[in-house]
Amino acid sequence: xxxxxxxxxxxxxxxxxxxxxxxxxxxxxxxxxxxxxxxxxxxxxxxxxxxxxxxxxxxxxxxxxxxxxxxxxxxxxxxxxxxxxxxxxxxxxxxxxxxxxxxxxxxxxxxxxxxxxxxxxxxxxxxxxxxxxxxxxxxxxxxxxxxxxxxxxxxxxxxxxxxxxxxxxxxxxxxxxxxxxxxxxxxxxxxxxxxxxxxxxxxxxxxxxxxxxxxxxxxxxxxxxxxxxxxxxxxxxxxxxxxxxxxxxxxxxxxxxxxxxxxxxxxxxxxxxxxxxxxxxxxxxxxxxxxxxxxxxxxxxxxxxxxxxxxxxxxxxxxxxxxxxxxxxxxxxxxxxxxxxxxxxxxxxxxxxxxxxxxxxxxxxxxxxxxxxxxxxxxxxxxxxxxxxxxxxxxxxxxxxxxxxxxxxxxxxxxxxxxxxxxxxxxxxxxxxxxxxxxxxxxxxxxxxxxxxxxxxxxxxxxxxxxxxxxxxxxxxxxxxxxxxxxxxxxxxxxxxxxxxxxxxxxxxxxxxxxxxxxxxxxxxxxxxxxxxxxxxxxxxxxxxxxxxx
Amino acid sequence: xxxxxxxxxxxxxxxxxxxxxxxxxxxxxxxxxxxxxxxx
Numbered sequence: 001x002x003x004x005x006x007x008x009x010x011x012x013x014x015x016x017x018x019x020x021x022x023x024x025x026x027x028x029x030x031x032x033x034x035x036x037x038x039x040x041x042x043x044x045x046x047x048x049x050x051x052x053x054x055x056x057x058x059x060x061x062x063x064x065x066x067x068x069x070x071x072x073x074x075x076x077x078x079x080x081x082x083x084x085x086x087x088x089x090x091x092x093x094x095x096x097x098x099x100x101x102x103x104x105x106x107x108x109x110x111x112x113x114x115x116x117x118x119x120x121x122x123x124x125x126x127x128x129x130x131x132x133x134x135x136x137x138x139x140x141x142x143x144x145x146x147x148x149x150x151x152x153x154x155x156x157x158x159x160x161x162x163x164x165x166x167x168x169x170x171x172x173x174x175x176x177x178x179x180x181x182x183x184x185x186x187x188x189x190x191x192x193x194x195x196x197x198x199x200x201x202x203x204x205x206x207x208x209x210x211x212x213x214x215x216x217x218x219x220x221x222x223x224x225x226x227x228x229x230x231x232x233x234x235x236x237x238x239x240x241x242x243x244x245x246x247x248x249x250x251x252x253x254x255x256x257x258x259x260x261x262x263x264x265x266x267x268x269x270x271x272x273x274x275x276x277x278x279x280x281x282x283x284x285x286x287x288x289x290x291x292x293x294x295x296x297x298x299x300x301x302x303x304x305x306x307x308x309x310x311x312x313x314x315x316x317x318x319x320x321x322x323x324x325x326x327x328x329x330x331x332x333x334x335x336x337x338x339x340x341x342x343x344x345x346x347x348x349x350x351x352x353x354x355x356x357x358x359x360x361x362x363x364x365x366x367x368x369x370x371x372x373x374x375x376x377x378x379x380x381x382x383x384x385x386x387x388x389x390x391x392x393x394x395x396x397x398x399x400x401x402x403x404x405x406x407x408x409x410x411x412x413x414x415x416x417x418x419x420x421x422x423x424x425x426x427x428x429x430x431x432x433x434x435x436x437x438x439x440x441x442x443x444x445x446x447x448x449x450x451x452x453x454x455x456x457x458x459x460x461x462x463x464x465x466x467x468x469x470x471x472x473x474x475x476x477x478x479x480x481x482x483x484x485x486x487x488x489x490x491x492x493x494x495x496x497x498x499x500x501x502x503x504x505x506x507x508x509x510x511x512x513x514x515x516x517x518x519x520x521x522x523x524x525x526x527x528x529x530x531x532x533x534x535x536x537x538x539x540x541x542x543x544x545x546x547x548x549x550x
Numbered sequence: 551x552x553x554x555x556x557x558x559x560x561x562x563x564x565x566x567x568x569x570x571x572x573x574x575x576x577x578x579x580x581x582x583x584x585x586x587x588x589x590x
Contacts, residue, residue, distance in 0.1 A: 298565060302565045345576040346579065355587050
């Protein structure tokens with residue numbers, strides 16, 4: 001068990017995460033009914049308002065707060081109890097992030113910021129909304145530097161040693177996050193805030209979008225890498241095997257520092273302000289991410305096979321039956337991984353330059369989002385939640401909670417399968433995203449979107465409703481684990497933090513020389529971004545005034 | 551540093567086939583959308 005004060009810190013982060021989750025999933029439920037023309041919102045509430053709240057509260061706030069709770073607990077466990085300065089700055093980071101979250105949420109609720117979570121210019125929100133977003137980022141930076149400080153103390157006390165794998169992976173994720181945020185900080189501070197408060201009249205739209213996606217794509221890996229930490233470090237412990245390869249795991253992670261950032265243009269493939277050469281270069285760099293992704297897939301299957309064979313499995317796939325299916329900590333993460341196979345494949349399609357024309361701005365992208373961050377990441381976080389909260393509160397994860405956890409995971413899987421499949425198919429048929437309900441004046445093509453089993457908005461709504469039920473079951477489990485489940489007084493009732501052993505004896509030391517990876521990352525960023533971004537500034541088109549379309 | 555390979559003697563045939571299957575899923579999905587792109 002980690003120190004009481006560190007547990008309190010982690011629990012505070014988790015509490016905010018699940019309050020955001022509760023509101024965010026409710027907004028999701030409203031959306032599927034509106035798109036199905038089955039719900040009219042009252043005059044004071046707008047579709048784009050709830051779409052913004054859904055994206056911000058789930059994709060930005062739930063993920064960020066949960067990730068820091070996981071990091072804090074894992075870093076306290078693997079490197080030792082936080083010192084007073086680390087703890088103080090972690091709390092400062094928490095409060096600043098929370099302040100930013102509250103500001104941004106209030107402005108969305110009062111209808112001053114219906115600009116969606118990507119806040120694309122020239123849509124213009126109230127200036128304080130951007131200040132709120134900036135505070136969210138600043139808060140995460142403070143909390144990140146606190147964790148880096150804790151890591152540095154450990155390194156100083158353990159000279160010449162490689163850090164524990166959990167800590168290494170946490171620091172990798174944080175380094176990537178800090179570099180990625182430079183883009184969004186630059187655009188929010190120097191473009192959006194002066195423009196939104198009226199200090200400048202116009203904004204360079206292409207530059208703002210490019211700086212956003214400099215941040216936006218690695219943001220995806222900020223969500224994904226903590227899930228990968230669970231896959232690499234937690235899952236083997238549950239399977240009772242050691243980490244498959246310490247050096248492979250570390251190499252995969254540093255490759256994400258290199259290849260997750262200089263790739264943002266693959267989100268802007270249809271935009272005219274960037275020449276094809278720079279788009280193509282970033283498409284190639286995007287495809288490099290397939291390497292650490294398949295290294296991860298290989299490691300996961302190897303863990304499964306080694307574990308199954310240890311239990312006496314024979315034949316090519318006999319190990320599959322020997323996996324601990326009755327253990328929700330495993331089953332939840334396994335299903336999360338399974339969703340990531342089509343999710344990852346869809347990502348390759350999205351990034352494939354011309355193929356992007358088929359899916360861009362369609363519901364396919366929404367479907368893709370929900371089988372990447374919405375299930376592989378979110379369901380891994382759910383699988384962690386089941387034991388992480390009881391571990392932190394010292395309560396039991398009771399039998400009835402375990403049954404409910406299975407119901408929750410199964411319903412989330414069914415709901416997501418229905419909703420995301422419908423979204424993918426509808427997208428291929430041309431149904432747009434980011435739009436409220438429209439009948440397109442009864443156009444036959446648009447009417448087809450309401451027919452069929454898998455290619456229908458009705459299926460999407462059924463899936464979305466099941467997902468909401470699942471989300472509420474999860475909230476119930478969270479509340480029980482946080483406040484009401486019986487205390488684990490006996491040792492056998494106490495919930496453990498499963499962290500696998502990792503053999504570092506074969507791991508080269510240079511894998512933990514951060515300056516190598518940060519240096520290469522910046523070289524790649526300069527190659528991919530310096531010329532196109534400076535061109536956008538030096539040959540800037542006329543700027544745009546702000547628009548408030550809601 | 552020990553020279554013994556920590557993975558000696560492991561039977562990972564199932565892993566190999568599984569990762570290849572993941573690769574095939576990626577290729578099939580990609581080709582399907584590519585065909586749609588060409589057809590449109």
